[in-house]
Amino acid sequence: MAASGKDVFLIGPGFIGREVLDVLLGEGYTVTTLTRRESYAAELQRSGAKTVLGNLDDKDTIVNQTVASDIVFHTATADHLPSVEAVIAGIEQRASQGKSTIFIHTSGTSMLSDDAKGNYKGDKIYHDDKPEDIDALPDSASHRLIDLAIVRARQKLGTKAKLAIMIPPLIYGANHQYKRLSIQLPTLARFAIKHGYAGHVGKGESLWSEIHVKDLARGYVTLLHWLESTDASKVLENPYFFCENGYEFAWKDAVAVIGKVLYDAGKIKSYEPKEIPESDFDDLFGKYTAWVVGSNSRSRANRLRQLGWEPKEKRLMESLVEDEIPLIMEEKAEFSGYAGVAASGSG
Structure with missing residues (x-):
C-alpha cells in the first residue's frame, strides 16, 4: 500500500x-x-x-x-x-x-x-x-x-x-511520550484551575464533532x-x-467532566459548571472565545470512511479523565489564556 x-x-x-x-x-x-x-x-x-x-x-x-x-x-x-x-x-x-x-x-x-455563543444546539x-x-x-x-x-x-x-x-x-488525546495536548478543552481545564470553577460559554449547549x-x-x-x-x-x-469519530459533544458536558475530575483531585472548590462571564474571555481565547469554545461545528467524514478508514481510539470523555487532565494537573507554568492563534478570518 x-x-x-x-x-x-x-x-x-x-x-x-x-x-x-x-x-x-x-x-x-x-x-x-x-x-x-x-x-x-x-x-x-x-x-x-x-x-x-x-x-x-x-x-x-x-x-x-x-x-x-x-x-x-x-x-x-x-x-x-x-x-x-x-x-x-x-x-x-x-x-x-x-x-x-x-x-x-x-x-x-x-x-x-x-x-450560537453556547446558547443552542445547531442543526446544520x-x-x-x-x-x-x-x-x-x-x-x-x-x-x-x-x-x-x-x-x-x-x-x-x-x-x-x-x-x-x-x-x-x-482534536483530543494525549501522547504521554511527547507530552503534547490539543487546544480547546485543555485551555478550559487550565481556566478552571486558575478560576476555581469549570466554565462554559453561554449555556454550553452547542455541539462539536470530535476526533x-x-x-x-x-x-x-x-x-x-x-x-x-x-x-x-x-x-x-x-x-x-x-475526519471525525461519529460522536459529538456539548461543551457543557465536557466542562462537567473537567469540573468533576478537578474537584475530586482537590484542584477546585465546586464541581458545578457555570457560565463564564465575558470579562474573563481574555483568559481563554480573547475576542474569539465564543466561536472557539461556544459555537456549533458539526461535520461528517464520509469520504475517509468510504476509503476504509475507521476510528479506533477511546472516546473524548474517557480521554479527558485518563490522559489530558492528569497531564494538565502536572503543569507548573502560570496560565493566562491561550497564546497562539485561535481563529482566523475577518468574520
Missing part, C-alpha cells in the same frame, strides 16, 4: 504532526521535518526522521524542501498563509520540471462555526462529499483565506499536482494512499476531507 522510498516533507511536527510522522516512518517513508529548535531536531532524528532547521516564515527553506519532496504535509497551523504560499511555489517549480506533488494541508472545522451538519456546502462558506470564515489559496492553486495546476485539505473537528489525534493521524495516511493511487483528474473533483 505504501509507496516506500517516496520523500515526504512534513511542516509542523507538533501535536498532530508528530503522530503523522510516526505513522509515516512506520510505513517506510523517508520524512524530513521543518523544526525551529536544534534540541527537538535531535529528538526527531533519533526517531528516524531527517530535519531542516527553520520556521514558517523561512520561505526559501520551504520552497527548496518542497521542490525536493514528492509529498508535503502541513500540520503546523491552519492560519499561516506565507508558508502555504511557499509550498505552492515549490509545487509549481516541480510541475514545471514535469514532477507531480502530493500536498495535504491542515485546516479545521472552525470554518463551520456559527454564532456538513458532509465532505458535498463540497458545494463548504464552498458556500463566506470567505471571511475561519481558516478560509488559506484554504482558498489552495483551492486556487488546484485550479491553476490542474492535473500536474494533487492537493487536498484535511479539516479536523475538535482522537491518533485516529486523525491514520486519517492523513489513508488520504495519502488514496492520493497516491488516484488519477489527478479525479482528485480535482473535491479538495475537502473531514
